[in-house]
Amino acid sequence: MASGARNDGRFEPWKDPSAEPYIRVERVTKKFGDFVAVNDVSLKIYKKELFCLLGGSGCGKTTLLRMLAGFEEPTAGKIFIDGVDMAGIPPYDRPVNMMFQSYALFPHMTVEQNVAFGLHQDKVPKAEIRQRVSEMLDMVKLGQFGKRKPHQLSGGQRQRVALARALVKRPKLLLLDEPLGALDKKLREHTQFELVNLQEQLGVTFVVVTHDQEEAMTLSTRIGVMNAGEIVQVGTPSEIYEYPNSKFVAEFIGSVNMFEGRLIEDEPGHVRIHCPELGGNVYVDHGVSAPPSAVVFAAVRPEKIVLSRDKPASDDNVGHGIVKEIAYMGDMSTYLVRLDSGKMARVTQPNTWRHADDRITWEESVYLSWHPSSPVVVIE
């Protein structure tokens, strides 16, 4: 994964307290009438990051992006880009370009004219415009389509024109509103990597809005998960996935089994949660801080659960149930197991062997178990 490679290269400016953030969003609120679209959001985004704002529809992520672009003014709070307060600065005076969800290509202009549009506004000399446009079109592999009109292009080609048009001005910050939303699955996967390569090549800071968690995981250096106008968690893809800080984030990113329970042991080194739904206790080998005997949730990812016919040795982190559904997905299979309490648990197992005669099958009695490091304890 591209982001993984980057993390190995130690691109983690957010861990460096002396690093100056490129974008600072300070306690920004945006109201439309009585409706609070963005509620008291603070955010720091660093140079050359590929930051994803992730959330369901209506969570305020697009409004936040539009405030960065200058199409909306915050009701309260401040936005700084490169240290400059953006209050009152119109979109055409910001060092920012945006790629629109609908692409917003000018239908009466050719591809070349679309891409050259921004450069003409900046009064760049004609010869330079021609050169930069053709370079940009080559970069997005549209060299021979310059004379076409947008309606003569396919969806993927239009997406690349929109990208070229936004990048040709060499902005320091590019805002992308659902950049891959209109593409089909295959093309989307392919374009994801192109986008990351382009971003690394040009060293531009990207802020991407998306509702697709898979897209966010693949693209970003960090993700800001949004819900109901608020940022609920900011972190790297693996932090968000492995250490969700709330039930919402755990359920929003990937799939998860939530076992409701009460803390019965709360030590710095471990916790034990009594889960009636599981029919036993969950033992977690890292401490959490929650009020004693509070209602908590032990979140366990489906791929971290092991299925077996025999009862595991441990008493904790074990459940028993009957296999109700099996979904074969090629690389792995998903089992829906009805626990003795009636709760349905989701388990995925890799299909390591091509011919496994001894596979667990429908209506079999099985035990679920997992390693004490696997569960994450979250509260509502």
Next chain:
Amino acid sequence: MTTHAEGPTSQRLSAGVQLILRVLNHFPPYRWTHARLLKWGVTGRTLVIAVPYLWLMLFFLVPFIIVLKIAFSETQIAMPPYQPLIQWLGEKTVSLTINFGNFLFLLEDNLYWKAFLNSLKVAGISTFFCLLIGYPMAYAIARADSTKRNILLMMVILPFWTSFLLRVYAWIGILKNNGLINNFLLWTGVIDQPIVMLQTDFAIYIGIVYSYLPFMILPLYSNLEKMDLTLLEAAQDLGCGPFKAFMKITLPLSMSGILAGSMLVFIPAVGEFVIPTLLGGPEALMIGKVLWTEFFNNRDWPVASAVAIALLIFLVVPIVYFQRLQARETGVGVHR
């Protein structure tokens, strides 16, 4: 049947209609008629198109041919006041007399081409002012929020609920020497002599611009209303100020609306008769007035018909040009 031959049409027919067709298909008379019609190449689709065609044939093409016929005939003091083109002389002879004299007369007497040029001028200037006033109005309506928009549109259409003639007469009351404007100006003391406005070219322009303004606003509105506003945001994002974004994006994209509105104003304004007669002076020379005089005062039907034909030919040219332009623009105006 038949369903195969009709393929795409049948698919679009509702289930109910299909059921009726299936039942009808069991009756031999229906089947025979249908088969015979298909053999002649008559399908449901051609029948549907045939209705407006027949309508236009009856009420446009036939009258046009009659007028054309009169234009090529000679005047006579009789009833009707022209000689027939085709005469049955008996003895297996038919005589066909074509008289180009009427058209040549239009060229000889400079009254006609002067009137024609003046009409073009009046129509052109009126169209320009309609555009100048109508564009901002259409723009404001298209950008107004949806509740206000319907009220504003209603206000544009409202004058049509009163007779056109009445509205032009009302302007006489406003413009005449002891009319609304002059009385007001005299009362405030701005002037001490009434300004002569009625029976001038100014009054004609006022009348035409006022009467035809909705025909400019409505096509412009429907064009501007369809525009994707994110295009303007994109232009701003790329460094365009609001005015420049209007000039580079909104204006070019509304060109088909501008052309449609201009045609709708220009073409009827050229032949306008009522407004110059009521508001203009006796010397106001417009082709519509000339046409009226030839027909009803001079009772020279052939010359009047020739004027009408010439006018039609001159107006068809811009229409054809406009349609060609539209055909070229097709697909460009549609974003997606």
